Amino acid sequence: MRVGAAKRKDKGMKFLHVADLHLDSPLRTQAARDSAMGEGLRAASRQVLARLVDVAVAEGVDAVLFAGDTFDSGVGDVASRAALAAELARLARASIPAVLIQGNHDALLDLDRYGPVSDALTVLTPDSPTFRVGEASVHGMGFTAAHMAESxxxxxxxxxxGRWNIGLMHTSLDGAPGHDPYAPCALVDLVGHGFDYWALGHIHKRAVHEAEGKLVVMPGIPQGRSIRETEGGSATLVEVDLAGVRAREVPLELLRFARVPVDFAGVANQAGRDARLRAALEAVAEGDVMIAARLEAAGSPAELGDPRMLEAQAREAAEAxxxxxxxxxxxxxxxxxPDAEAAEDMSPxxxxxxxxxxxxxxxxxQMAELRAALPPEIRDVLDDDRLDELIEAGVETMELRLGTAFPT
Structure with a gap:
């Protein structure tokens, strides 16, 4: 039994942990490809917030923990802020407090710009890093600058x-592919700090680490925004009692991005392509989650046909x-x-x-120079967050020209 455990209540406590909602994230790229999908994505992040509150009320949690990047930028749009205020009001009516830290995206956001968001919300800062609820102490502090290089x-x-100790932190941990180091921190150091549960944010892929009877959880993004974010889609329900600490994934997403391979080998006409497209899309369709499919069409030039026609056929199949x-x-x-060996050597x-x-x-x-030359309403297509996606697209284009096989 832990030191001081005998002083704690036997009933235990529950928390709902979420991170990286990115409520006002720009989605113009998706909207330009498919207006219906763009509208679905714009609504999805706010509807996911409503689902989060539904779960919190149904489970009777003691608090909801927001681990950073609730908003996507330092200038949150009014509609997203109003949506947050409305959902926090629902939590207040259920006597559930919300505890929030700011991440790298919303580090400079003034949450009280239009007046206090909600009496139910507590924002943890370096000057006020602890919130107490019941037998638990929630400790945390958010970013005070867009980039923090130190732990x-x-x-x-x-x-x-004698209390349950919960840590809220926005961090890149030891580092992750596609993520620059933000407030880096080693897992072993988090475990050694002595908190029962660490509620993390920043990395958009879910991960659960358990050591010495303690849990460190990165919940993942609750609603993906592009094909780069095919994992996540959830929050984490945390339970602490004398039996220990437990975490359970709670699905929230309304729309999921998916890479869908379509093999056109042996297809010689439009009817055959239609059949393959319908079969591939039907295989990933789900009743309760919308699917945004990135179709990866494999075949010879003759089997693939005209690229514009193939995409039109795919969209027609999806509309049904x-x-x-x-x-x-x-x-x-x-x-x-022509020189296959040389081409394959170039790819790696x-x-x-x-x-x-x-x-x-x-x-x-170069992106910064191009972004400055673009109209303000479309500059987000060259946002630094899309760096990996744009580099990958460039490499794939070169591989296509070389005629090498694409990576799986």
């Missing part, structure tokens, strides 16, 4: 004896299915370059070069 852990309070949209059709032509070299810091810095600098 925040040394500034966190020590565990309070409720809740299925086509994000894009990517061609994976079967064929080899290009990918290794694209992963170097110098290459990424140069691409970011």
């Amino acid at each position: 925040l852990l040394p500034r966190y309070p020590r565990p309070e004896p 299915m409720a809740g299925v949209f086509v994000d894009r059709v990517r061609l994976r032509p079967v064929g080899r370059a 070299l290009m990918r290794a070069d694209a992963a170097t810091p110098g290459f990424r810095d140069e691409v970011q600098a």
Whole structure:
């Protein structure tokens, strides 16, 4: 039994942990491809917030924990802020407090710009890092700048004896593919700090770490926004009592992005392509979650046919299915370059070069120049958050021209 455990209530406590809602995230790229999908995505993040509150009320949690990037930028739009205020009001009516820290995206956001969001909301800061509810102490502090290169852990309070101690932190941990280091912190250091549960945010892929009877959880993004975010779609229900700490994934997403392979081998006409497209889309369709499919079409040029016609056929097939949209059709032509060995040697070299810091810095600098030249309403298509997606698209284009096989 832990030190001080005998002083705790036997009934235990429940918390609902969420991160990276990105309520006002721009989605113009998706909307440009499919207006219905764009509208679905714009509504999805706010509807996911409503689902989160539904779960909190139904489960009778003691508090809802927001682990950063609730908003996507330092200037939250009024509609998203109103949606948050309305859902926090529902929590207040159920006597459920909300505890929030700010992440790298919403570090500079003034939540009280239009007046206090809700009496039910407590924002933890370096000056006020602890919120107490029942027999639990929730400790945390958010970003005070858009990028924080140093670990925040040394500034966190020590565990309070005789109470459940929960940590809220927005961090890249030891690092993750596609994520620059933000408030980096080693897992072993988090566990050693002595809190019973760490409610993390920032990395959009779910991960659960257990050590020494403690849990460290990255819940993942509750609603994906592009094909890069095919995992997540949930929050985490946390229970603490004398038997220990437990975490359970709670699905929330309304729309899921999916990469869908379509093999056109042996197809010689439009009817055959239609049949393959319908079968592929039907295989990923789900009744309670909308699907945005990135079709990856493999075949010879003759089997694939005209790319514009293939995409039109794909969208026509999707329109006949409720809740299925086509994000894009990517061609994976079967064929080899005249010098196949040389072409295949180039692919790993290009990918290794694209992963170097110098290459990424140069691409970011060029993106910044191009972004400045674009009209304000479409600048987000070259946002730094899309760096990996744009680099991957460039490498794939070169692989296509070389005639090499694409990676799985």
